[in-house]
Amino acid sequence: MSVLQPPAIRALLAEMFQAAIDSAAPRCSIARFLPPPPKGRTLVIGAGKAAASMAQALEEHWSGPLEGMVVTRYGYAIPTRGIEVVEAAHPVPDAAGLAAAKRMLDMVQGLNEDDLVICLISGGGSSLLPLPAPGIGIEDKQAINKALLASGATISEMNCVRRHLSSIKGGRLAAACHPARVLTLLISDVPGDDPIDIASGPTVADPSTCADALEVVGRYGIALPPAARRLLESGEGESVKPGDKRLARIETHLIATPQMALEAAARVAERAGIPVHLLGDSLEGEARSAGTLLAGIARQVADKGQPFRPPCVLLSGGETTVTVRGKGRGGRNVEFLLALALALRGHPDIHALAGDTDGVDGIEEIAGAIVGPDSLARAWAQGINPAASLDDNDGHGFFGALGDAVVTGPTLTNVNDFRAIYIG
Incomplete structure (x- = not known):
């Protein structure tokens, strides 16, 4: 010594x-998790601070045709060939992220059982895919996000609230891909590496509830707009739960962790x-x-x-x-x-x-x-x-x-x- x-x-x-x-660079870890190209289309989607570098690494190791779009933080875009890279705001969401989230949901419509969706998710995805539930505006989403960030809430608590006020998080993105196969590759930025907390889990089942989200809101004194409170109190904001048949063909891997x-x-x-x-x-x-x-x-x-x-x-x-x-x-x-x-x-x-x-x-x-x-x-x-x-x-x-x-x-x-x- x-x-x-x-x-x-x-x-x-x-x-x-x-x-x-x-050690967390996607180029070092992504290849071993990739399957053979499918009979149908390969559609790549994703969000997070590492989304562009993950997309670039995927393209380097993929032998078949692919297309798609990922969203990353402003200044984090890097060149890709077939996958579009969109930049948006983090940690407080903006209109660019909202538009990208809407496009992403549209892209996954009409897939069939022969298609493969590869979803590239990393930390920051919660803010970069800000598609509020019906009745909630982007301004409401921004205000809630700012309040959560300043409250002292843990990342798990913040993401619980985000999932139940979203149209894309909490398994909803994966459910929209049904009946296609969905392969989610994750770079974890959360304690415990729980996939549901990485970018608020857009492609994994969510066991938490609207009641859990309300409890977090109450604990930290977060002021909710009336529409958001109604969504949670009525239970209409429930996310996609374990056992949902639309998630039967979901495969998830952690490719880099703390x-x-x-x-x-x-x-x-x-x-x-x-x-x-x-x-x-x-x-x-x-x-x-x-x-x-x-x-x-x-x-x-x-x-x-x-x-x-x-x-x-x-x-x-x-x-x-x-x-x-x-x-x-x-x-x-x-x-x-x-x-x-x-x-x-x-x-x-x-x-x-x-x-x-x-x-x-x-x-x-x-x-x-x-x-x-x-x-x-x-x-x-x-x-x-x-x-x-x-x-x-x-x-x-x-x-x-x-x-x-x-x-x-x-x-x-x-x-x-x-x-x-x-x-x-």
Whole structure:
């Protein structure tokens, strides 16, 4: 084992983050899940931050004719041959996403048993396929989405509400493809990798109910437009349930997950002679609480050699949440890091990097940031109060001022948050 110096630590953490991103690239994983071409048509549909890169990888490995359309985030389109790529807004949906969702439902009409639909789904698809249930406008959908994002609700809770206010999520897209065979290929960005929570499950059965959605709305005090409330209270918003005959020919595969990404990052550290301990791929809860908790574990390792001996790296993934109270530039990963730094109080042996593997933490085109023993001191030297920055949910402003932001650009994939803590 070796103890690294600060520049080498930063380089190692950055290399681990890049390895996590690279492991989730569709070109590395999609081929082994593809069936032979069908007797009939092959129609490709899908949505998510990785949808365009998934479509490109599919075309590279597909031997027969195909056609279709996928929807991705603005700035995430890449060249494809036969599959149309449409861009729309994320995380708050817009008219472009609405129009694409309507077109997608129209495209799958009239299929027969000899046809194959390949559905490419990744994180972000909920916002990119915003087709509200009848009576609900896109403005209502935008307002509900904004309220959910600011509420502190988990991704599973948010998606439960979204599924029951939609005309395309919660298995409805797959049901519209009947009687064609549907192959869904998923890149997971959710804790637990449950397909129903990835882009709100447009092609999988949904066991949750309108009553469950109402319970989430009530728990977080989400103001619903009258039409949306009526839809949930009447039960008319029920999604497609397990056992529905229209879903009998559905096949679903996870091609990339947070666990796979963490394991790829771990291999980088282990090649450098640094032991790695995976704390979990599905950590949830408030970002600042997670930062304080993991800081306590890291200090115990550094100072007491418990439960692990340094040097080592603590790795974790999942999706934390931020209850927005301030007016800062946000980001759950930078919120985590700022809380971590405050709890570490400049500990000389601990460094950390946290980022979103899609390259966008919150709504900023910034993946995350890096923390070192001198982060708080450098902030104070610039007249920046770290605790005040945290109270204002201004992690991006804080780390941007220090020059410690991590910027990857669009990664064209998404396996959720990445957190690595080096303890020397």
